[in-house]
Amino acid sequence: MNLSKYIAEIEDCEGVLSLRDTMHRIAGNFGFCGINFLDAGQPGIDEPFTVGSIPPAWDREYRMNNFIHDDPMLPIVRRSNVAFLWSQVDLPEGGRKRKLGSLKLMEASQDHGFKDGLVVPFHYVDHMGRHQIASCVYFWSDKLAKLRFMVKHKKHDLHVLSIYFAQKMSDLAAKEMKTRSKFMDQDGNPLLKVHLTDRERDTLSWAARGKTADETGDILNLSTRTVNEHLDNAKRKLGANNKTHAATIAMHMGLIDL
Known part of the structure; x- marks a missing residue:
């Protein structure tokens, strides 16, 4: 795997959408079916900045159900820099009368064909010196045996690329917002x-x-x-x-x- 080539492709992107498409293609070479970048630094906000290549139907369901407030991955993202799989997260047991939002979220993701996902937290300081937190999520719909192979042999490469991707996305988003x-x-x-x-x-x-x-x-x-x-x-x-x-x-x- 040529990391230098992928890093150069990320660095050459001049806009948010072109960067999204480039990282989607790179992630596809690792076996993932979609990506999503999310500003995770402001808990409680209904519509944080997000950009990705996830299927529209899943994006719509996530938003309509306000899963942003039930997503069990985000608390981990906010306190860790270590990449992890959805399947590694312990979910709380639901009550008999009402199913917890986090359980509904994970069941809904399976209904949309996602068998697992890799989450890469990103903590950084922006151009104004403010501490920021972002989440890079990679969606997996193939056989889980292939995911285990990827994690064992290629996870660190993808983690490195995710750092470049997240930093570039943050820079481009800030630049485009500034020139609005x-x-x-x-x-x-x-x-x-x-x-x-x-x-x-x-x-x-x-x-x-x-x-x-x-x-x-x-x-x-x-x-x-x-x-x-x-x-x-x-x-x-x-x-x-x-x-x-x-x-x-x-x-x-x-x-x-x-």
Whole structure:
């Protein structure tokens, strides 16, 4: 495994979305089916900064059920720098009348095809000297014997790459947030406030997740032509050159979530 090559690919990324796609591809070479980066440093927040390549259905279920407050991995992330598997975490026993949220979360993850996952905590100091905590999660859907082999022979390599990935993601996210007000509309004026319709936000959100217009149409029950019309309107309002550019601007203006 050429770590230097992978590190160079991570370092060469110039945006949050390109970094996400690069790390997803690298993680795939280790056998993982998806990744997720999450700001874990602010307990209690319903919608922390997160970006990843997890399936939309799982992302939707996680958010709808507020699993962020029941996730048994996050307390460990906040107090440790050691990578661990989901299966290594002791879950509390549920009561007879009501199932605990952490148990519901893990059962739901299995329903979505995830057999296990690797969590890499990341503790660092940002450009303003503030202590930050992030979680890098790698989702596994293949045979568990293959995961055990990967952990035995390649976990340390992935841990090193995760450090570079998390630091780069933190730097790029901070940079893009800082330049939010520097975006320009189609007339070259500073882009300070934009109103997108619900459909424009929906189509952009799916575009940010890498979906084609055809796939987005199937998800939203719209024709491909209608999807492209919404994307074109959003691009025009945001002064963007393409849908990826529009999604990036919308994300950092707080108009859409990944």
